[in-house]
Amino acid sequence: MSAPDPTVAIQGLIKRFDAPDGTPFDAVDAVSLTVRAGELTALVGPDGAGKTSLMRMMAGLLSPDAGTLSVLGIDVRADPQSVQDRISYMPQRFGLYEDLSVQENLDLYADLHGVPQAVRRERFGRMLEMTDMARFTARPAGKLSGGMKQKLGLACTLVRSPDLLLLDEPSVGVDPLSRRDLWKIIEQLIADERLSVIVSTAYMDEAERCAQVFVLNRGRLLAEGSPEALRRRAEGLTYVAEPVAGLPPRDVQARLIDDPGSIVDAVPKGGRIWFIRRPETDEAALRALLPDTRFAPRAPELEDAFMLLLHAHEDGDGTGGTGTPAHEAAGRDGGGDIQADDDAPVIVVRDLVRRFGDFTAVASTSFDVHRGEIFGLLGPNGAGKTTTFRMLCGLLPATSGHLEVAGRDLRTARAQARARIGYVSQKFALYANLSVRENLDFFAGAYGLSGARAQDRIGAVIDQFQLDPRAPSGILPTGYKQRLAMAAGLLHEPEILFLDEPTSGIDPLARRAFWRTITALARSGVTIVVTTHFMEEAEYCDRIAIQDAGRMLALGTPAEVRAQAGGDAADMNAAFIAIVEQGRVDDRQDRHAA
Amino acid sequence: MSGRSGFHTRLIALTRKETRQLLRDRSNLLVGLLLPFALILLFGYGLSFDVENAPVAVVLEDRSPGARDIVAGLDGSPYLAPVMVASMADAEALMRARKVDGIVRLPVDFSAARAAGDGRVQLIVNGADSTTATAIEGYVNGALQTASLHAADRAGVGARGGVTLVQRTWFNEAGNSRWYLVPGLLVLVMTLIGAFLTSLLIAREWERGTLESLFVTPVRPTEIVLSKLAPYAVIGAIDVVICLICARFMFDVPIRGSLLLIIFASLLYLIVSLLLGLFISGATRNQFAASQMALLASFMPAMMLSGFVFDLRNVPLAIQIIAQALPATHFMQLVKTLFLAGTIWPIVIKSCAILAAYAVLLAVLTRRTLAKRLD
Amino acid sequence: MAAFLPMLVPILALIRKEILALVKDPANRTILFAPALIQALLFGYGATYDLTRVPYAVVDQSRSAASGEFLARLDGTGVFRRKATLASNDQIADLVDNGDVLLALSIPADFERRLSAGETAPIQVILDGRNSSTAGAAAGQIGTIAADYAASRGGAPPIVVERRAWYNPNLESRWTLMPALIAALSLMQTLLIAALSVAREREQGTFDQLLVTPLTPIQILIGKALPSIMVGLIQSTIILLIIRFWFQIPMNGSYGLLYLGLVSFTGAGVGLGLSISAVSLTMQQAMLYTFLIIMPLMLLSGLLTPVHNMPELLQILTYINPLRWGIDLVRRVYLEGAGFTDIWFDFVPLLVMMAVTLPLAAWLFRHRLS
Known part of the structure; x- marks a missing residue:
């Protein structure tokens, strides 16, 4: 029983923050846990569970209000620098210098960690190979897609072999292919170097790979054990x-x-x-x-x-902080009263092309979306989904092709046409320093709602999404920010709703609630176009399209797309990976033939 | 690994990173190198208190030869351009239209009164522009007194018991305002580029989340401060050279003190100014607030309270105390002295000591804003 | 009206949001309004060309009743303050060099004898020319005192120049400077606020959200411009109140006209700021561009040195500087009590600038591609 010293030993740890109304609350509430060395350990829990605070305390960036915390045998509170000298930490949003190139970012972190030149060459080679970024070393980090940035962040974190690796939600907003690559890197390092890793994640399939899982909720440790035991x-x-x-x-x-x-x-x-x-x-x-x-x-x-x-x-606990939002209110006056009397598509896209210089972001894309349909747009990071989205919403002119949303091109349409759509953008794009209520007031006004009607609608969405109207929106947990964004997008009861990665960084609980709302909206006749990296969410869609490198690879119902991927692709994740990889092979062959 | 050699490696790595970021954004170079050059040219030529050929309306109600003699004195002044006007009403109209800056009126009884020892000339100036008004008053006074003395000489009356002032202006014999404005511009330029270039550096890293990643490395706060200072100090040093060359060769401002000392003092002040920007940036952690603060804390005080144009001897004690608390004030005094007066050691030592103290204080404060804590 | 109202709702919502975003944070509120107050007070006292304290040293080799009387007159002004009485001329250099005194007087041993003999008696004045304006002014005052003194001893009667200054009887430089600050101080911050307003939304991704709402570019423009203009006007009002009631500089013109002028001036400044904002992708760019133009705007406006002292070419350049017209307008209305017919020409460049910059900014909102 000569167990090695624990990597992390925590006893009765408490971290207190002030809530917006000034009352203190415990983000981490008397947590005690032990992380064993040389293992992959997961922290899972919904938004606001305290995962990030816990990680930051381990990294010596936050000081605990009570309890003991030792990392690698060092008391973090007494000597954070010694811990920081030995660990690597990848925050949720890794701070890449966007104006520096991939290589320059790597060099910087290698120098900061004092990696000797001799070791460096081998290490960089491996990192670049594993991340499949050898071709992009000269590209500025800001020009990489979301998934590539995340991989580069991981590579920068792993320029040396640390004694402990902390990863805070490394796969948020990363497509299934990149996510698979990311995990390949982590697992390989654990195999090769017996690295101790602590990872927080919202994906249960990721937690499943870990030796030890800690389940947190609202600052409390709910359960721990191996995935098997849980x-x-x-x-x-x-x-x-x-x-x-x-x-x-x-x-x-x-x-x-x-x-x-x-x-x-x-x-x-x-x-x-x-x-x-x-x-x-x-x-x-x-x-x-x-x-x-x-x-x-x-x-x-x-x-x-x-x-x-x-x-x-x-x-x-009684009141559910992450309870399911009521969904019936989303329907228009009783719901389902909008007849699909006209079969004409609400969105028509024909041969849509968008080029930036000599780079083709969207190549000859065509699809239709009908009233009341949930249409999913899937694809790896950088596939052109967001560009397609921005063109549909009228934020970006198309280079060529035909585009119609509710019968017009929103880019040239008069303002009233825009009143018929709702848009929830990829990153939280509401006013962070305003309260929930103030944000909603503004968007109600911006959509021309006033007086009693505005009050009714604001009250309705606040109830529907269970928002606290006084909370400052900037410090809401990710899941609530996302709800607020949805609430703002639905205030004016749009006919068409555009959602760009609405569930990135959202825990499973909140995602269920979110999709319940979406399906209720669709049933009441709202047309929904959505992008997501959670492939299981594609199952909620009536039809999906898979894009890669600007091209449309598949289009149809989830069952049709699975069928296209081949019989053995039982779940959407596998189907997606199969289709994208096949698409890339075909593309290469086409180019060889040409 | 985290010993001295680690310090060097990390410092070099961070400095390289800052330099690359600096060079990649063209607006940095625009502000860092082009702006100072443009400013010194623009203001070297544009700013002047020296009134030349100021148009002045002359209303000669007394048309006697004596009066004409006196008025002729105005013609002789290089600062004034007299225009004869028929009536007071005409003159006032000209002044209202800003065609003339002042009115000189010799009343009908001027000669008679003068003979009685009470010659009075009326001068009307526009107080809305008190700078020009005061200058014109001085020039008119001077020109008329000279003319009066000459007239008296010719008449053989003699300047009985007169007091003459033998005036010598040290350091700026010609009283050329450009001589003191141009060295002051050096201060303004150093203040500006220091505050503008560095005031967003740390705030930006907070907002973009890059500091969190940086903190959990063996990096020490001191290294971050030094690395952010170094590349901008180089830009600033180039600006010092540009400013000195312009001052010396374009505006012919003499450099009477030690050139080496001017350069040393400028670099010292540059560091203070860069650190002030960094401190604002680190303390606010927010680009919006940092930019407002930089503007308010650097540019305006340096322009208004450092003795750039307004002489601190004239301000109330409370304001003097505030002005003395500004590093810019001390550098201003030092630069003007080194340019115009020479190497006067008591001033050099006092100013340099104060600037050095500021540098140390700001460095410590800035380092503190970078304590590796997120709470 | 009924057709007008629906157009108004979104604008009001946007204005409300902009104001909230500006003043919600107590730190921001401070940063918006405290500086105007503090700067107005600081500069009101600090920015003056008027001599109030001239430290001087004297070498009185005459040590006579005549020299004593002359020095008494000097000290009697309250402006000239004797810091040192020196034994010899050699000691002057140190005091002047160190800046301990602004000037030194040297009265020769035969001062009284010459005066009594009806000769001209010279007094040597050594001035520190490091600030030549102050030196010149001090020399002028000593000259006047000397002339008076000579006249009192029955010397050649000097010509008395009776100066009458319109609008500023004592020719106080504060009276010239402070009204200009009403325009100058508020411009700096409003320009920066306007410049950051769109850039910040772009950087934070909220601008896209704004563009997909039914708000038209014109509505966005009005919604963005009005709060900045309001901030500018409030700052101007703070400064105006300090000038009027703290420094008690009399206001001769009409407040209506003054504010009409301030609105046009602030509007032109905000238009400039919004144009900067619309071309900038990041807050840093917006800030640097603002700084880039703020210094020329300030120094080439006539705030510190008169515009007509500048070379011809630069004077023409100042035509596109809103601050030049703003300062002119405020000074004329405030001090000179000018009516609209006297200053209509100040409005022309300001309105032209608004007519160019505001539509330009509105166009750029949608056409600036990221």
Whole structure:
């Protein structure tokens, strides 16, 4: 039993911040935990769980208000610099110098960590190879796509082999391909150098790779153990349902998730619905809930255990901080009264091209979106999704091609046309120093709502998204910022809603709530165009398109796209990777042929 | 690894990074190198208190030869350009239209009164521009007294018991205002580029999140401060040279003190000024606030309170104390002395000591704003 | 009106948001309004060309009743303050060099004898020319005192120049300078606020959000310009109040006309700021461009040195400087009580500048590609 010294030993750690109204709250609330050396350890939890504060304390950037904290045997509070000399830390938003090139960023961090020249060459070579960035060493970091930036951030963090590696949500906003690469690098380093790694993540499949998982919620440590041990907590509670033909899976999912008394969680997956019953719900009750649908038990996953833990904690606590927003209010006056009487598409895109200099961001793209449809635009970082989006919203002129949103090109349309769309941009783009209420007041006014109507709508979205009107929006947790952005985008009840990566950095709980709102909106006739990096979310869409390097690789219902990827691609993630990789092979062959 | 050699490696790496960032953004070079050159040219030529050929309306109500003699004195002044006007009403109209800067009126009884020892000339100036008005008053007074003395000489009356002032202006014999404005510009330029170039450096890194990554490396706060100082100090040093060359060869301002000392003092002040910018940047952590503060804390005080144009001897005690607290004031005094008066050691030592103290104080304060803490 | 109202709602919402964003943070509020107050007081006292204290040294080799009387007259002014009475001329250099005294007087041993003999008695005056304006002014005053003194001893009667200064009877430089500050001080900050307003939204990504709303560029322009103009006018008002009631400089013109002028002037400044903002991609760029133009605007405006002392070419250049017209306008209205017919020409360049910069900024909002 000669266990090596723990990498991190925490006893009764408390970090207190002031809430916007001045009352102090504990971001980290009496947490005690031990991280073993040479292992991959995960911190998982919803927004505001205290993951980032905990990591920053380990890195010596925040000082705890109480408790003891030792990292690598050093008391961090007493000697943060010694810890910082030995660890590497990648913050959520890694601070790349955007005006410096890839190589210059790497050099800088290698110098700062005192990596000897001899070691450096080998190390850089490996990093560049692993990140597949050898071709881009001269490119300024600011010109890289989101996923590449994240990989470069990781490479800069790993210019030397630290005694402890801290990664704070390294895969937020990163596409599945880059995410796979990122993890390949981390796992290889653990294998090669027996690195101790602590990673915080919102992806349960990532936590599943770890030896030890800590589940946090609102500052509290809820559970710890190996993924296997945690998974067992959901044993016997998990099922899979097969909807009858013609019934969209998301409708079945909605029916399940709307009964929180019996069901903990439900998600559509590969055309079926995975759900978790509450321990006190028996199978007879399930059958009553799903009279015409066949369902069967399935093996539990870590995500199931996570959802169970969180629900138990929130229930025990009474008021749910991450509760499901009410969704019915989203409908227009009773919902579903907008008939699909005209089958004419709401959005028409024909041979759309956008070039920046000699770089083609979007190449000859065509698609239609119909009223009340949820249309998903998927693709790796830098595929041209955002450019397509910006053209649709009228923020960027197209180089050539035809483009119609609600019958017009928004770029040249009169202002009133823009009143019919809502737009939620990739990064939180509301006024950070204004309160929630002030932001909503402004956008209500900007959309021409005034008087009682404005008050009604603001009140409605505040209720719908369970927002605190007085909170300053800049310091809201990511999930709430995102809700606020949605609320602002829906104030004027747009006919068409554009959502650019609305769920990046959002925990699974909040994502469920978010999609419940989206599906309710779609049912009431709102057309929705959405991009996402969570491939399982593509299952909520009526149709999806996959873009890469500006080209359209696939277009169809989720089932059709899975079929196009080949029979063995059971889930969307695998299908996506298969299609993009095939697309890149074809592209290379085309270029060789030409 | 974190010993002395680590310090060197890291400092060089950080400095290289800052230099690259500096060179990549063209607006930095624009402000750093072109602006000082443009400023010194523009203001060297543009700023002047020296009134030349100021138009003055002359209303000669007394048309006697004596009166004409006196008025002829105005013609002789290089500063004044008299215009004969028929009536007071005409003259006032000209002045209202800003065609003339003053009116000289010799009343009908001027000669008679003068003979009685009470010659009075009326001068009307526009007080809305008191600088020009005061200058004109001086010139008119001087010209008329000289003319009066000459007239008396010719008449053989003699300057009985008169007092003459034998005036010698040290350091600036010709009283050329450019001689003191141009060295002052050196101060303004150093203040400006220091504050403008560095006041966003740390705030920007806070806003973009790059400091968080930097903090969790073996980097020490002192290294960050030094690396942000070095490249901008080089730019500033180039500006010092540009300013000195312009001052000496374009505006012919003499350099009577030690050139070496001027350069040394300028570099010292440059460091103070750069550190002030860095300190503002680190203390505000916010680009909006930092830019406002830099503008308010550097440019205006240096222009208005450092003794650049307004002589500090004339201001109330409280303002003098505030002015003495500004590094710019001490550098201003030193630069003017070194340019015009020569190497006067008591001033050199006092000013340099104060500037050095400021440099140390600001360096310590700036370093403190970079304590590796996010809370 | 009914058709007008829907257009007004978004503008009002935008104005409200802009003002909130500016004044929400207490630190920001301080930074917006305290500097105007502090600077007006500081510069009101500090920025003066009027001699109030002239330290001097004297070498009185005459030590006579005549020289004593002359020096008494000098000390009696309250302006000239004797710092040292020296034994010999050799001691002068040190005091002048170190800046301890502004001037030194040397009265020769035969001063009284010459005066009594009806000869001209010379007094040597050595001035520190490091600030030649002060030196010149001090020399002028000593000259007047000497002439008076000579006249009192029955010397040649000097010509008395009776000076009458319009609008500023005592020719106080504060009266000239302070009204100019009403325009100059507020310009700096309003320019920067306007310049940062759009750049900040671009940097933070909120500008796209704004562009997808039904707000037209004109509405955005009005919404962005009015709060900046308001801040400028409030700052001007603070300075105006200090000048009027603290320094008690009389206001001779109409407040209505003054504010009409200030609105046009601030509008032109904000237009310039918004144009800078619309071409800038980052706050840093906006700030550097603002700094780039602020110094020429200040120094070539007639604030410190008169415009007509500048070379012809630079004088023409000042035509595009809103501050030149703003300062002229404020001085004329405030001090001279000028009416609209006297100053209409100041409005022309200001209005032209607004007519160019504001539409330019509005056009750039949408056409500046990132």
